[in-house]
Amino acid sequence: MITIQNVSKSYNGHVKAVDGLSLTINPGEVFGFLGPNGAGKTTTIKMITGITKPDQGVIHINGKNMQKNPVLAKKEFGFVPDNPNVFLRLKGIEYLNFMAETYGVDKDLRIKRIQELSERFSMTKAISDQINSYSHGMRQKIVIIGVLLHSPNVWILDEPMTGLDPKASHILKEMMKEHTAKNKSVFFSTHVLEVAEKICDRVAIINQGKVLYVGSVKDIKEKSQENKDLESIFLELTKNE
Amino acid sequence: MNKFIALTKILLKTNNYLNLKDSKDMKKTYFLSFIILITVTPIFYGLLQLTMSFYEKLSSVDQYGLVLSLSFSSLSLLMFFSSIIAVMSVLYFSMDISSLLPLPYSPKALIASKFIVMLFFQYIIECFTLLPILIGFGIKNGITFYYLFYSLISLITLPMIPLSAASIIVMIIIGFTNMHKNKDQFKIVGGLFAIGISIGIYLFIQDDLGSIQSLSAIENIIALGNHSLVNLSSTLFPTTNLLTFALLNESLIENLYLLSKVMFYNLVTFIAFIVIGQLSYFKGVLGISESASKNKRISQRKMSSLSKELPIQISYMLKEVRVIIRTPAYLLNCVLGNFLWIVIIVMPYFTTDQISEQIKQVSQVFKILNTNHLLVFSAILIVFLSSTFNSIVQTSISREGTGFTVNKYLPIRYRHQIQGKILSGMFFAGINIIIIIPLLIIFFKVPIFLILVFIVTSFFSVLFISFSGLLIDLYNPKLDWSREQSAVKQNINVMIAFIPVILVSGLIVLLSFIFNLTFYMLIILIITIFIFFDTLLYQLLMHQGLKLYEKVY
Numbered sequence: 031m032i033t034i035q036n037v038s039k040s041y042n043g044h045v046k047a048v049d050g051l052s053l054t055i056n057p058g059e060v061f062g063f064l065g066p067n068g069a070g071k072t073t074t075i076k077m078i079t080g081i082t083k084p085d086q087g088v089i090h091i092n093g094k095n096m097q098k099n100p101v102l103a104k105k106e107f108g109f110v111p112d113n114p115n116v117f118l119r120l121k122g123i124e125y126l127n128f129m130a131e132t133y134g135v136d137k138d139l140r141i142k143r144i145q146e147l148s149e150r151f152s153m154t155k156a157i158s159d160q161i162n163s164y165s166h167g168m169r170q171k172i173v174i175i176g177v178l179l180h181s182p183n184v185w186i187l188d189e190p191m192t193g194l195d196p197k198a199s200h201i202l203k204e205m206m207k208e209h210t211a212k213n214k215s216v217f218f219s220t221h222v223l224e225v226a227e228k229i230c231d232r233v234a235i236i237n238q239g240k241v242l243y244v245g246s247v248k249d250i251k252e253k254s255q256e257n258k259d260l261e262s263i264f265l266e267l268t269k270n271e
Numbered sequence: 272m273n274k275f276i277a278l279t280k281i282l283l284k285t286n287n288y289l290n291l292k293d294s295k296d297m298k299k300t301y302f303l304s305f306i307i308l309i310t311v312t313p314i315f316y317g318l319l320q321l322t323m324s325f326y327e328k329l330s331s332v333d334q335y336g337l338v339l340s341l342s343f344s345s346l347s348l349l350m351f352f353s354s355i356i357a358v359m360s361v362l363y364f365s366m367d368i369s370s371l372l373p374l375p376y377s378p379k380a381l382i383a384s385k386f387i388v389m390l391f392f393q394y395i396i397e398c399f400t401l402l403p404i405l406i407g408f409g410i411k412n413g414i415t416f417y418y419l420f421y422s423l424i425s426l427i428t429l430p431m432i433p434l435s436a437a438s439i440i441v442m443i444i445i446g447f448t449n450m451h452k453n454k455d456q457f458k459i460v461g462g463l464f465a466i467g468i469s470i471g472i473y474l475f476i477q478d479d480l481g482s483i484q485s486l487s488a489i490e491n492i493i494a495l496g497n498h499s500l501v502n503l504s505s506t507l508f509p510t511t512n513l514l515t516f517a518l519l520n521e522s523l524i525e526n527l528y529l530l531s532k533v534m535f536y537n538l539v540t541f542i543a544f545i546v547i548g549q550l551s552y553f554k555g556v557l558g559i560s561e562s563a564s565k566n567k568r569i570s571q572r573k574m575s576s577l578s579k580e581l582p583i584q585i586s587y588m589l590k591e592v593r594v595i596i597r598t599p600a601y602l603l604n605c606v607l608g609n610f611l612w613i614v615i616i617v618m619p620y621f622t623t624d625q626i627s628e629q630i631k632q633v634s635q636v637f638k639i640l641n642t643n644h645l646l647v648f649s650a651i652l653i654v655f656l657s658s659t660f661n662s663i664v665q666t667s668i669s670r671e672g673t674g675f676t677v678n679k680y681l682p683i684r685y686r687h688q689i690q691g692k693i694l695s696g697m698f699f700a701g702i703n704i705i706i707i708i709p710l711l712i713i714f715f716k717v718p719i720f721l722i723l724v725f726i727v728t729s730f731f732s733v734l735f736i737s738f739s740g741l742l743i744d745l746y747n748p749k750l751d752w753s754r755e756q757s758a759v760k761q762n763i764n765v766m767i768a769f770i771p772v773i774l775v776s777g778l779i780v781l782l783s784f785i786f787n788l789t790f791y792m793l794i795i796l797i798i799t800i801f802i803f804f805d806t807l808l809y810q811l812l813m814h815q816g817l818k819l820y821e822k823v824y
Binding site (some may be wrong): 080120131 | 567569575577579580583586587593594597598674677679680681682683684821
């Protein structure tokens with residue numbers, strides 16, 4: 031569960047990237063975070079994951095305060111950044127072991143999880159090679175495997191589908207559903223509205239640092255008088271901003 | 272032409288040479304500029320004084336022109352060697368290549384733009400190498416309009432031939448061989464090749480000088496006066512002596528002739544660079560970012576052995592060490608340089624037939640000096656200096672580049688991350704120590720007690736370098752770079768990190784002179800000073816350093 035209470039962040043003292051944002055991502059739901067470029071999505075994700083500090087407001091991950099107990103809070107989630115070019119000089123297996131060490135996964139469990147996940151993402155042969163030699167999609171997969179090793183309660187994914195092949199994308203979507211079926215949460219940002227429409231229990235549409243809408247896709251469609259699709263509603267909500 | 276100018280402008284703008292500008296914090300920019308100034312001033316002043324003193328000494332035999340020709344030729348040589356690795360990084364392995372290749376530029380436009388970027392860097396270096404020499408020489412010889420004019424010509428043209436020559440060599444190697452299929456391996460091989468060439472040329476020059484049969488032959492040349500030694504100093508780069516004579520001559524016509532020759536040589540090498548680049552650059556650069564994979568399943572046994580549970584600081588250190596070893600720019604600059612001295616010291620023992628005789632002689636020399644102490648002291652100095660020059664901890668934040676954000680969301684305490692980075696520096700210093708110990712015991716029969724003295728003193732001295740270096744890098748990390756080389760080479764923090772090292776070394780030397788200390792008293796003094804500063808710096812690192820770490824990104 032993620033709770034974001036009245037969070038604001040400004041750059042250079044005046045430009046407000048996020049303005050009084052409040053959101054709750056409940057257990058058991060896939061939550062989509064939508065918005066045009068420069069809307070404040072990345073800044074929000076940076077604050078949730080502890081990369082930057084909010085100027086005001088509080089963020090809790092499973093009840094752990096990100097500002098007060100950052101290490102405990104960080105152990106509660108697995109984060110897949112939009113740029114998967116991390117630790118390129120390490121071999122896949124070295125990276126996974128490093129991540130397992132980081133999240134305190136014991137030896138037996140880590141071997142089991144590495145085998146399971148690399149099998150599922152068709153990466154069993156690739157993990158002995160340097161990440162440098164992977165394609166963009168493979169890099170994305172190894173990062174996903176790395177953050178799932180400790181079976182975190184909360185998944186935070188920034189544009190996770192970018193670069194994934196249809197099979198991997200399908201597997202990830204399946205895994206998101208499986209994850210929430212266990213009463214855990216998934217928070218992900220995306221530009222692909224079809225994906226959001228298909229798999230999200232709720233979505234938030236953000237623009238210029240403010241939340242314009244929070245609710246289920248069904249609700250938003252019902253509220254729209256002409257029963258438009260999510261894309262049309264998104265464009266309408268963000269057109270004057 | 273407009274396209275070429277536009278590209279050059281962009282490349283120059285995106286190349287943050289020394290990491291001085293901080294748009295968010297002007298105070299920081301001023302402070303760093305001030306630090307640069309106080310670091311560079313002694314170098315500038317030292318070279319100026321040195322030039323004037325050499326001028327005085329050589330003017331008595333009418334050979335003061337040698338000051339210029341030696342400066343030009345040694346600087347050209349230095350530019351040539353440093354350019355070989357720089358050319359590989361800038362032309363082939365920089366991260367902007369993948370964005371530039373899809374643009375409609377001809378190979379010659381791309382390489383010419385990148386050439387100018389490299390040339391600018393050489394000009395910056397010239398400001399505190401060649402400039403003080405020219406000023407010092409001018410003060411002694413008289414500064415005329417022509418002297419100023421030809422000084423400017425020298426400053427502008429001197430780096431062009433070494434840079435073109437280095438570029439041509441690299442482009443031929445990469446363009447016409449298949450070595451680049453594994454780019455990382457190529458970078459390492461290329462770097463070693465560059466070192467090989469430098470040693471080869473050095474030996475060649477040594478040999479060349481040795482070929483002058485007798486001292487009397489040199490005396491005869493000196494006796495000729497009129498800068499006759501200039502012709503002897505070096506002919507490796509043709510313009511060095513031409514520029515020297517242009518600066519010495521007062522005849523306008525003769526100088527115009529020399530100038531036209533300088534321009535001719537520069538033009539010919541530059542055209543050769545462009546022509547070879549046009550023919551070979553795309554052959555080499557296309558597909559350069561591909562790297563090979565084995566695509567092999569890991570066995571259960573190997574998986575188990577790889578999955579050892581380790582303390583997080585050790586895991587973090589291993590991550591750092593692996594990245595350093597596997598990144599050619601880091602391996603060449605941080606690690607190989609670290610161990611190069613071993614090759615220099617040990618090689619003579621293995622290249623001669625009379626190994627034992629040599630060792631005996633060396634041992635005797637040290638016995639005459641009556642000291643294993645001197646050996647231990649030298650060993651401590653070697654570990655201290657290689658840790659200062661390898662810049663492993665001093666660039667440990669900068670090397671992360673934009674990937675630093677990962678450190679922010681991983682649940683590893685910043686304190687542990689900092690400790691992991693310190694440990695990576697200690698790891699390489701530890702290897703140095705481990706290599707030196709058997710050398711001291713086997714070759715020089717140094718007693719075990721002194722070996723312990725060596726280990727303990729080295730340990731505390733390396734901690735000092737690591738703590739101070741990391742604090743400096745945390746204050747102003749260079750994260751925005753387009754090639755790994757910039758993080759370790761074109762990084763002002765490396766230079767700033769010398770300041771505490773120089774200060775503490777100065778303090779030790781001063782105290783040892785004032786109190787006329789014996790070896791053991793000196794060692795106790797060194798250890799005490801380092802423990803004192805290590806404790807202080809560690810506290811600073813764990814308070815201010817952690818706050819700075821939080822602010823990075």
